[in-house]
Amino acid sequence: MAKFERIPTPAVRRLSLYLRQLERFRAADRRTVSSRELGDAVAVSDAQVRKDLAYFGQFGHPGIGYRIAELIDRVRRILGTDKQSNVLIVGVGNLGRALASYRGFAKQGFDLVAAFDDDARKIGTRLTESIRVKPMDDLVKTVAGHQIRFGILCVPATSAQAAAEQMIAAGIRGILNFAPVTLQVDAGVAVSSVDLAVHLEQLSFQLGGGRYGAGKAADV
């Protein structure tokens, strides 16, 4: 592990973008791709593609480029999504319901297996074909029973920290956080936050909406 500790977060983010694009190439029946073609498709330079991949090993074949199926397998192994992982949702408001119906998760190795809310009126209601909303008291049992490590948190800001602590106490180790708060978590717990207002502010800045716009597009 130590060997890889210095990999910059943006490089890991780009691995996801490469993976998404490689899957599209494969769906279009392509077998190989050059770093330039892959870079062009996701708007980064070919040098950046090679550099990002070089953190993890040797992937290209001289005179061929990358073999798409092989590179997909290897990137998935690097990201740890070569096996399906179980995921739960805490907070079944509009956003929770939208996320539950988002098909991208399963395709990328994440199976939504349970949903929780502390609103008694929601408990027992159907979220998807196979999932009914459970009370927060069932969190510990469900996490253990389904070996769930990842949780999606979409409760209001005011209850986010408390809900996150319940998730962590139950054994969750990675939280995708949609509440507009900075969660305080112990070392060993990973948090990725999606604050939608932040994204809009970044766009506003890029468009020079203030006095300082830089005009460059940012991604994820």
Added chain:
Amino acid sequence: MAKFERIPTPAVRRLSLYLRQLERFRAADRRTVSSRELGDAVAVSDAQVRKDLAYFGQFGHPGIGYRIAELIDRVRRILGTDKQSNVLIVGVGNLGRALASYRGFAKQGFDLVAAFDDDARKIGTRLTESIRVKPMDDLVKTVAGHQIRFGILCVPATSAQAAAEQMIAAGIRGILNFAPVTLQVDAGVAVSSVDLAVHLEQLSFQLGGGRYGAGKAADV
């Protein structure tokens, strides 16, 4: 403008985090804050706080720290969110509906004023108290009439590029993209993409789900 072109994207992202935290401090009736307190609250170092703010000018007061109300005003001006901006949504599925009910937007300077879909069954249905879903043909007229520069794109991946092009042709200059595709846009158009599977993959990587986990939490 040229002077600010080299501001790193992560620094601008952190401005949003600082702003969120400053608003919480103000809501708790605090008047001043040190770079250390602000940094602690959003999990960055005090040196980083000072460095990020220094890109934009001189904000601190010796012996006092930052005056919270003043810093909020100035960060909003930098981000261009000191005035309200009109926003539209294209794609009124589950996610579009969830986003329409997300109250964080208005609070941060963004007013959702219109929604569009190409599904005839959705046209005319009520999205919020004040918004009914319009056909895509109305895009040009609405963008001009409401002076809208920002659009939230939440259509399926297969129709995202075409929908983005319609938005841009109508005058939209910033797109918050939820479709899991890399949009190809002209210079002068800013795109910020929220790919939920990417966020989960990043968590998976951090947890060492693959062979290379780094164990460090990342944020937006």
